[in-house]
Amino acid sequence: MHQGFTSLPPELLLIVAECTDQNTLCSLLRTKKPIHFLLWPVLYKREISRRHAVGLIRSIRLGCGTAVSKFIAAGADINARIETGDCEEFTGYTYPLATAVVRNQKAIVGLLLQHGADVNAKIDGFLCYTVLADRIHPWAGVLSNTPLTVAVAMGYVDLAVALAQKLEDPNTVVSIVLLSDYTALEQAARCLRPQVVRQLLERGADPNKRRPGNVTLLHALLEDPDLPSYVGALEDGESIFAEVIMELLQHGADPFVEKACEDHGDEDWTKCELECNLTACSLGAHSPYAAVRRHFRSVSHRQACKKLACRETRYFNMEWRQS
Template sequence: MPRIKETDEPKEPPPSTPDTTPSSRVSTSTPAAVVGPVPFDELPGLPRLRYRILEYKVKLSIIVSLLVLESSLLPIALYYGLVLGTTLRHGIVFAIITSFFGLVTGIEFGLRCLKLIWKGDTYRPAGGTKWSFDFTHWTLSFGYTVMTGILIGASIPHDPLVRPLAIPVSLFLLQVGLQLVWSGWMNTTGRPAPCKISSIPKGGRVPPLVFTLVEDVVGVDGAGGREYRNSLLARYETSPRFRKMIAQQNWFWAVGALADGIGTMVVIWTVPEKVAYGVGWGSPFVFVLIWATISVHWTLPTFSPTMMARDLESLPPELILQIAECENLDLSSLSFLIRTNKCLHFLLWWALYRRELSKRNPAGLIRCIRAGSITAVSKFIAAGVDLNAKIDMSPDLEDFTGFTFPLATAVVRGQKEIVDLLLDNGARVDTKIDGFLCYTVLDHTWARAIPNTPLSVAVVMGHVDIAILLVRRMVNPDSVVCTLSGSEYTALEQAALCLCLEVVVQLLVRGANPNKQRRGENSAILHALLEDKSLRDWVDGMRHGQQIFMDTILMLLQYGADPFIKRRCGSHSGDSGSEDCRCSLSASSMGIRSPYERVRLHFKDLAHRQRCENPACRDIRHKYGIGRDGIPEQCELYPDTPTSKETLQSGG
């Protein structure tokens, strides 16, 4: 794949090492998976720096805190605390202070030695030997030796030399500042290295000291190892922008270190001793804190996704598409890349959705449905998503425990427009739900129902408009939609028992059978409505509950529900006289015993019509859904008046 070209200056001959050519260091092995968003400077064509500093944030925080304590805060606190707060002789005071110097740095320095000596070539720079160490190690060795010598020598006199005891850290800053200036000048002028500088062999081009420090500190102290050293060097060779940033930081720190070192030295030798000691140990810490903060805010925009997106926009479309297909570019990075630039959005949006669909569980589609993003769902459809595929959202269980699918999620979330969109593009209404609802809005027995289809979910959740949409797309209006206590219920049964009158009407219009008796049981819908005690409790607690209950019964009767249908009798179901079996009650008999007056009156009226010879009653004998209101020719009938049928049954 062609390498991404960068246009930033300076363009300089990259440094080289004797054991590895630039092309071999770019990326010759299969990269390991990287967790989290990939920065855009890690796009295909640029060597990847496989090091996540945040993975070591605890260790880094502890080490930095101890170094700050040892090199600044502890000496100042001990000096002023012991000098001003006690009567100890100054020699004893500085003996105590000096004893703490090098405790943390000495341990860290010793660990560096062990890694470079005993760990084989894991941490050594390319071409390094057992005792050659790296450039940073020699820099620290010289600096620590000078600082320790000054502290010991200035503490020996009976009256310790306070001003020399205040200069060790400033001297170290001057040393590093001079090295930064030297390396920057050597790099700018293209001078060859007079000796091996970490991974740069003798005679190679000298890199800025900042580059060398990063390579050595991360490679050894940060456990990045030889792999990180090679990757960093490959990035430096490949990226002009990276080289420019390193050069800028090198001069920035060089000027700052020299300015602070010289300024602190001047102050130490001009102010009173007690002030000089605090300035000598405090000023370098303040300088490093300020310069580090500026560096972070300075370098972050250099590799911002927006800037990288501008560079990518200038590439040929074919190369941009090839980048999008690269497996190392994860979804988070591809998504951000698309959002940063209109041109890239136009070219790559489909790749983002197709990449998501290639996963075993394309959870992104479910999350877009939850958020109600019609545009995103449309793009998933355009990318070829299987709208009936089961998706395991574990452990992200917000709607269903177990598997879900797009239509079920849209229904449970009440996303009507998305439901319509999914249905128009091939989502099946009868797709079975394999999981369980995580929550419900019903407060009666049906809250425990196990939904088998999206229609059952819509009914249980009270999404009437969505339920009507689903009913209109049903192939078989008498299909089973849910299970409760081991019994299967059709859509009409569930809608009626949940008192969803609008859904009941739509199902009846579609041809649902109101007399269908449940498989494995003997009762029809009217039986279930009239005998369900938990339903009566729910009706009593609803506003206008009795009215809705009565309207549901009338609608069923109007579309052909037989009020005189009996439960199937297991003892006589095969007999010739099974129709006259009195082992089971009819729905009408249950209605006459209903606790609701309107229901009792209506079913008594239906029973009366079957026996009455009055023409007005006889004409509407089979019009079960019509009440007696507005038909004055009918017989007068009151709630407590026995019907003709009751009289005949009692022998009257």
């Protein structure tokens, strides 16, 4: 049958292939290379047309870039919300790009981005696959995720930088934690990913955006009571934290922005200034990390010093990285 079939004109081959069942079609694809190249679009289009098509997701999980390319060529919607029926990436549903990021499939992520995959696609489901990875940041346990938040939380820095480059608005909200919105910059900083922080700042992310409580990102990082435990769990965590702070300062974060005090209010501002650490600079001067503490104390000195040489360099100490 196959021998007679392969002698048919290509137009007839396609018509016959579209009318065959799945097993016969797969059998025909294995006959000859020319037949395979002619008929594979029929197989992939048939998979795409299924009600719960998971062929693309399975190809991504296996790291099969060739199959992913064929799905794209056959017209697969790479921004389609896909319910896989399992919980290997997220509870509920996933997107092709999100699955590729969870699996750290760099080549496939690049391929999907090249064809317009949405880096802001939100998934209201817990990230499941990461329970097997002990190195991840607790941020991976939040309910709302995007491909970028997954890459940042899991420490896939190269992927996170590539995704950050595709953000139309670097100040966009990427996650919601305990009813609070977080931008990509805020998440990258809290997860201690200095390379991602730098990329977002270079794209125009605002380091001085006010958060609830009238605090900036510098304030939030320097007074976060939970961050030291994560810093201590990382190899060289103290220097990574210092690098994140320095990236923010180098890209315009203002260490002298005043924080509103909920205890004393505006009427007792002088007392707050002395006792409540209203600026990031005063918070940093009491940091548990020596490099951060030295830098902000030096910044405080240069801010108050009347010497011109000190005041001209009050925002940035060039000796930071050497200290």
